[in-house]
Amino acid sequence: MQRRASLLLLAFAVFFAALSPLLRWYAFPRLAKVPPGQYQETVLEAKPATLLDYGTLKAEKVEKVTIVQTLKGDVEASERIERTAGRDVVVWDSLSYVQGPDGKTVSRIPERYIFDAHSQAPVHATGESVDGTPVRREGIEFKWPFLTEKRDYRYFDAQTRTSAPIHYKGTRTFRGLQVYYFEQTIPWTKVPFPKTMPIPGVDAATLEKETGTTRWYTTQRMFWVEPVTGAPVNGEEIHKEELRGGTLLGGRDRVTAFAGHVKMRPDYVDHTVGLVKSQRPLVLLLTSYLPWGFLFLGGGLLTLALMLEARGRSPRGRAARPAPRPQPV
Numbered sequence: 001m002q003r004r005a006s007l008l009l010l011a012f013a014v015f016f017a018a019l020s021p022l023l024r025w026y027a028f029p030r031l032a033k034v035p036p037g038q039y040q041e042t043v044l045e046a047k048p049a050t051l052l053d054y055g056t057l058k059a060e061k062v063e064k065v066t067i068v069q070t071l072k073g074d075v076e077a078s079e080r081i082e083r084t085a086g087r088d089v090v091v092w093d094s095l096s097y098v099q100g101p102d103g104k105t106v107s108r109i110p111e112r113y114i115f116d117a118h119s120q121a122p123v124h125a126t127g128e129s130v131d132g133t134p135v136r137r138e139g140i141e142f143k144w145p146f147l148t149e150k151r152d153y154r155y156f157d158a159q160t161r162t163s164a165p166i167h168y169k170g171t172r173t174f175r176g177l178q179v180y181y182f183e184q185t186i187p188w189t190k191v192p193f194p195k196t197m198p199i200p201g202v203d204a205a206t207l208e209k210e211t212g213t214t215r216w217y218t219t220q221r222m223f224w225v226e227p228v229t230g231a232p233v234n235g236e237e238i239h240k241e242e243l244r245g246g247t248l249l250g251g252r253d254r255v256t257a258f259a260g261h262v263k264m265r266p267d268y269v270d271h272t273v274g275l276v277k278s279q280r281p282l283v284l285l286l287t288s289y290l291p292w293g294f295l296f297l298g299g300g301l302l303t304l305a306l307m308l309e310a311r312g313r314s315p316r317g318r319a320a321r322p323a324p325r326p327q328p329v
Contacts (some may be wrong), residue, residue: 009302016298019294019298031286036075039072044066049258065100067099074091076090089113094261096109105195107198112127122156137156147228152167160189164184167182177226180300183221185218188216189217190214190219213245213247214244216241239260
C-alpha cells in the first residue's frame with residue numbers, strides 16, 4: 001500500500017509542477033484580456049486656466065476648464081476585425097470633450113483606437129482615426145500592457161498624430177498601491193485645428209488655408225500606472241495651446257488658446273483606484289498565486305512520496321509488512 005501511495009503522490013507532484021509554468025506562460029497570455037464592451041468615463045479639470053474667448057479672440061483667465069473623456073467599446077466592430085486579424089481585438093471609440101466655465105463647447109475630438117486585447121499593441125485596420133482623419137498608431141494609448149515593465153514605452157499623442165517615448169521615472173506609492181510613474185514631454189508642434197470649434201462663420205477644416213493662422217501645442221504628460229493590470233490610476237497634463245500669425249489674430253504674433261494644469265477629478269481617481277484594486281487579484285491569480293502555489297504543492301507532494309518510499313524500504317518498514325502466506329505445492 002505504501003508503494004502505491006508513494007507512486008500516486010509522485011504522479012500528482014509531477015502534474016502540479018508541470019501545471020505551474022503552464023498557467024503562467026501559456027494560460028495567462030490567452031486568458032488575460034481587455035473586455036471588448038467596456039465603457040469608461042473620466043472627468044479632468046484645469047483650475048485655474050487660460051482660455052481663448054473666440055468671440056473677441058483674446059485670452060482670458062477663467063476659474064475652470066473641464067475635459068470629459070469617454071471610452072466605449074464597439075463589440076460588433078471588434079468581432080468583424082477579429083475575423084480577418086486572426087486574434088482578439090478591442091475597438092474603443094473615444095471622445096475628448098472640452099467645456100469652458102460657462103458649460104459651452106470649446107472643442108470635441110473623437111478617436112477610434114483598435115488594439116490587441118492581450119498585449120495592447122495597436123492593430124491597423126479600417127477605421128483607425130483621430131477626429132475623422134485616418135492614422136496609423138505605433139505604441140500604446142490609454143492603457144499599458146498587463147505586467148507593465150520598468151522601461152520606456154512609445155505612447156501615441158492624438159494632437160500631433162505621432163508616437164514618442166514615454167519615460168519610466170520610478171516606482172511610487174499612490175493611494176495604497178505600488179505604481180510606476182511615467183512622463184512624456186511633447187515640444188511645441190504645429191497641429192491641425194479640431195473640426196468642431198466655437199468660431200462663428202469659420203470652417204475649421206479650411207481655417208489655416210483661408211487665414212494663415214496656425215495652431216501649436218505642447219504638453220508634459222504624467223501617468224501613475226498600476227503595473228499588474230497596466231491601468232493608469234491617475235493622469236495629469238501641463239497643457240498649452242497657441243494660435244500663431246495670420247489674419248485671424250489681427251496682426252498679433254500669437255495668442256494663448258488654452259493653458260492649464262489638467263488633473264483628474266478626485267472622485268474619478270477614487271473610482272479608478274477601487275476598480276483596479278478589485279481587478280488586480282484576478283491577474284495575480286494567474287501570474288503568481290496559482291503558479292507558485294502549484295509549484296510548492298508539487299514540491300510538498302514529491303517530498304511526501306519520497307518519505308513514504310524511504311519508509312517502505314527501511315528495515316522497520318519491511319518488518320511491519322505481514323509475512324506472506326504459504327502457498328500449496
